[in-house]
Amino acid sequence: MILDSKSPAGPLAEKWTKHKFNSKLVNPANKRKYDVIVVGTGLAGASAAASLAELGYNVKAFTFHDSPRRAHSIAAQGGINAAKNYQNDGDSVFRLFYDTIKGGDYRARESNVYRLAEVSVSIIDQCVAQGVPFAREYGGLLANRSFGGAQVSRTFYARGQTGQQLLLGAYSALSRQVANGKVKLYPRTEMMDVVVIDGHARGIVTRNVITGEVETHAAHAVLLCTGGYGNVFFLSTNAMGCNVTAAWRAHKRGAYFANPCFTQIHPTCIPVSGDHQSKLTLMSESLRNDGRVWVPKTVETAEKLRKGQIKAAEIKEEDRDYFLERKYPSFGNLVPRDVASRNAKEVCDEGKGVNETGEAVFLDFRDAIKRDTEALIKAKYGNLFDMYQQITGENPYQTPMMIYPAVHYTMGGLWVDYNLMTTVPGLYALGEANFSDHGANRLGASALMQGLADGYFVIPYTLGDYLAQTPPVKVDASHPEFAKVSREVKDRISQLLNIDGKKSVDYFHKKLGKIMWNECGMARTEEGLKKAKADIQALRKEFWSNVKVLGQNEELNQSLEKAHRVADFLELGELMVDDALNRNESCGGHFRVEYQTPEGEALRDDENFAYVAAWKYTGDNKEEELVKEPLAFENVKLTQRSYK
């Protein structure tokens, strides 16, 4: 079987315009007859819910957070890309498209990526109109910075809190619709399952996190905007609550899961300090604009550093290896994330790591401070430097920062067609929850862009096309399928509460994380992956017989919430391993040690693997079925990515 992306025919630059024109419309008076469920109120969900409500649909918006403003999008620091070409430095929609396709190592769908680049310009207009305080030049116009994988300055930012400001913008638009009565908001409500009737998504089952009440909600369409699954690794830069549950339940109800093994390891994170660690902290990629990455040239010097016998500042210029600048002279410290991460791992594996654990490299601002003054560096990155100091207790103005790669983003996700519809009609996936635009590696500042593109500018059109073909009859949760799914949810809750085992939920989560990080992280081998698969199966079995979840359902029960999420991670983990095993090539963030160029770069196999790997669920503890969506490249030439 081959998946149809429903990408419109015709020249790339005209596809979206034509598609919008050809989409069916719901007339204004009829819009109020349609109910839409939006799960997740991060950038993707809040922007979608607000925009759909403005059009007149009745929206119900769900989040497990206490407020939409808490969504993980709030944590994005660096910025958002847009092809505005305000800098007159040669940017264009086509260049942003090209950079994104190339950055993704030619594993993304051309039509989607082009549309993303095309609507990027409207996003900035929209956010400014909402009052998002982007950084400005003295003349009052918008300022830009550069990000990895691009040679133009196209990143808009609000100090080091771009995600916060964009989310608060979308949240304000959403709040306005809540006040207007067009959005009913369900905070602290977790989606537990999707209800599919006659092949169409018709609602969801939720659990009220405070009371434990299991409820059903019906609608004409369901949008999953539930974020990424990086926490399958336990340690990641994601917020503690990020999870795969909504996407995974949808997967088990028929939505294919695409490219699950495509995960992004971010090069600039604060290194792990000990076993107690609960999460990792990202230092924005924007720091690579001014910071220089290095390790000592020799293992001996590195050893002295690790033992505390010398300090970084004492190491002479000629004894330092600025390895990114040396290997990639044209992109230098601004190579894409996968390349930067892999190189950091490589020098640490050689024994040149600079902290006690041997897993850290320097990110040094000495030269930037000399060139631009400390005050200027402070103005640019002050809050990041403060955060670094708070966490590590060291002053990065005086000693170089130490960084190491950490899990950061998941390019994989629910498979969606050009309309952002999953393989279940009426069920959509937006934002990080889908797989759509970043191929095998996402460029910095492109996730915010994608989330808002999906929510503000894509779904209002594509959802209309579906709803126009759905009769506007009232829906409710009286269909027996709702009762059935709701019972299944309750059964699972009581199952978890009654195992009465010996090990905490975190014990299993940490173990799973270790397996994933070691075997399905920055470097993957056939042997390691096979071992990981067996280990995960064993761990899953142990979980279901030996996990300890205290308390009851009818109360705020954080262990129970976590247990549900970890149970799903234990299934997803195996699928990620399967996907990594299937893909006998290296591309972007997926690095199979067996497939590399003589210089150690990722070696793609376009002949055999220029496809999206979508996985179809076939039953518990059964192998999933691989379904391919071939990728056709009509507008770019597939080349070996080079940032030299």
Next chain:
Amino acid sequence: MKLTLKIWRQKNSADTGGFVTYPIDGISKDMSFLEMMDVLNEELTEKNQDPVHFDHDCREGICGTCSLYIDGKPHGPLQTTTCQLHMRSFSDGDTITIEPWRAKAFPVLKDLVVDRSSFDRIIQAGGYVSVNTGGVPDANEIPIPKTMADLAMDAAQCIGCGACVAACKNASAMLFTSAKVSQLALLPQGQIERKTRAEKMVAQMDAEGFGACTNTGACEAECPKGISLTNIARMNREYFSAVMSSENM
């Protein structure tokens, strides 16, 4: 480090609640405060005791979810969020008292978890510019002096944590509300609805049961994002000029 924790335990909003004392050992200085709480919860789970419930998510000081009242101060001894507080701020042998935010408008849900949805309702009352998606001018058609944009950004940094309310003896939400009012009052985009916004948001704030502001400045002193009292002064000006020429009659 060896510590004694005095923690507020409360089963649900109907329960009266009270302090329970827990000894804890083996805490390293590099742990964050919440990681110390994780260790405690693992130990409690081990002993089949209900873990202490507390709100948290990003653990990076930006989502505003964490909210502990530590030794009589919201977010503890430093002017930062609880999740950014590290154990190096404490000493071996310390006794640490941990409570939830206390305010009428923030009812306790369980242990250290409170309901801050009143903040959402204040924003819903007017904390936005009324523009729909699409049909807006090009971003650079609205030039904004850098100094104004920077001031607006200073106010916009509020993370909605509620420490200002917890710090205030009257449980006033003036700092939070004024941060949003200021951000939009400083920007050209916010001018059209300037008057109605201040009035509606202040009215909602009062309706939620937050107390009056008596200018003690406790909120500013405890705000992890350095939101300044000048925002309150600005909101007061906005509010009075609005009621003088009210459009909300």
